[in-house]
Amino acid sequence: MAWQASVVASVLLLAPAAALATACPPEALGVARTIEIGTQGGLQVGLKTYPRSLALGDHEIVLTFDDGPSTQTTGKILNALSKECVKAVFFVVGRNAEALPFLVKREVAEGHIVAHHTFSHPAETLRQMSEQAAQEEILKGFDADDKAAYGTASGAPKVPFFRFPGFADTPQLVAWLSARNIAVFGADLWASDWLNMTADTELGLVLARLEREKRGILLLHDTKQQTAAMLPALLRELKQRGYKIVALAPGENPPPTRPAPEGWTSETDRIIAEVFAKERAAKARRSAVEGAPPAPPGSSPGGTAPAQSEPQATPPPDMRK
Numbered sequence: 001m002a003w004q005a006s007v008v009a010s011v012l013l014l015a016p017a018a019a020l021a022t023a024c025p026p027e028a029l030g031v032a033r034t035i036e037i038g039t040q041g042g043l044q045v046g047l048k049t050y051p052r053s054l055a056l057g058d059h060e061i062v063l064t065f066d067d068g069p070s071t072q073t074t075g076k077i078l079n080a081l082s083k084e085c086v087k088a089v090f091f092v093v094g095r096n097a098e099a100l101p102f103l104v105k106r107e108v109a110e111g112h113i114v115a116h117h118t119f120s121h122p123a124e125t126l127r128q129m130s131e132q133a134a135q136e137e138i139l140k141g142f143d144a145d146d147k148a149a150y151g152t153a154s155g156a157p158k159v160p161f162f163r164f165p166g167f168a169d170t171p172q173l174v175a176w177l178s179a180r181n182i183a184v185f186g187a188d189l190w191a192s193d194w195l196n197m198t199a200d201t202e203l204g205l206v207l208a209r210l211e212r213e214k215r216g217i218l219l220l221h222d223t224k225q226q227t228a229a230m231l232p233a234l235l236r237e238l239k240q241r242g243y244k245i246v247a248l249a250p251g252e253n254p255p256p257t258r259p260a261p262e263g264w265t266s267e268t269d270r271i272i273a274e275v276f277a278k279e280r281a282a283k284a285r286r287s288a289v290e291g292a293p294p295a296p297p298g299s300s301p302g303g304t305a306p307a308q309s310e311p312q313a314t315p316p317p318d319m320r321k
Contacts, residue, residue, distance in 0.1 A: 046186020
């Protein structure tokens with residue numbers, strides 16, 4: 001009911017004020033430093049997809065959350081971050097922001113960055129849409145996110161940070177975003193929290209990957225119950241293991257970046273190509289059964305060019321979001 005939604009919104013909006021009134025305790029993880037991200041001419045970072053990432057030091061992590069907000073879990077995520085005085089980047093979905101603006105406003109009020117993840121997180125992926133439709137989907141997301149966060153939208157997003165759903169970019173869309181001075185964020189490591197697992201299992205998985213990589217942009221989802229349950233323990237473990245949180249903010253100058261190691265290839269390119277190939281094969285089998293002619297060799301879903309970067313439509317076992 002409307003009055004119930006109003007009460008929930010009031011409680012969630014008042015929560016950060018109480019948290020911010022108390023100074024961060026010395027045992028809190030906190031934020032070690034902030035990197036300002038200048039996006040003039042565009043930027044693409046995240047070694048899962050692109051051949052460069054932010055120049056993070058040893059044991060430095062950027063926390064990012066996709067797909068929210070959610071009434072079930074985003075508040076819990078924010079509570080955990082607030083308790084440890086940690087800041088993150090939330091790549092929000094426009095229709096979710098439109099439906100739950102009080103949560104987006106809370107993210108802003110608590111000092112987090114509200115970035116962009118399309119309006120509807122299309123299951124087919126932007127890669128399988130026409131370029132015009134994909135651009136409209138992105139722009140609609142910018143407007144919905146900014147209206148939810150700040151009350152107005154100016155056409156250009158207040159925070160020029162974007163992440164492709166499923167990392168399913170195209171060279172044309174990346175160039176278009178670059179021309180609009182939008183940074184595209186991939187990830188250096190992920191929690192695989194799109195898979196069904198316990199909070200303890202997810203914690204062990206994330207810590208093992210962090211111990212291997214030692215730094216990076218970490219992808220999680222604030223829409224997942226297991227991640228909300230796992231996050232307080234993760235933040236405590238990061239403190240105990242000497243990890244430092246790096247916050248991001250829009251800035252004037254391009255940030256320092258580090259190149260991919262020798263022999264690098266895009267993991268997401270490989271995955272999305274495999275996913276789309278399986279989809280084409282399944283479609284051809286269905287067409288054969290129904291008596292329709294199969295798609296011509298070399299064609300790709302939706303009539304787009306062959307996959308060059310990532311999945312999301314039906315991401316494979318370790319990539320599904």
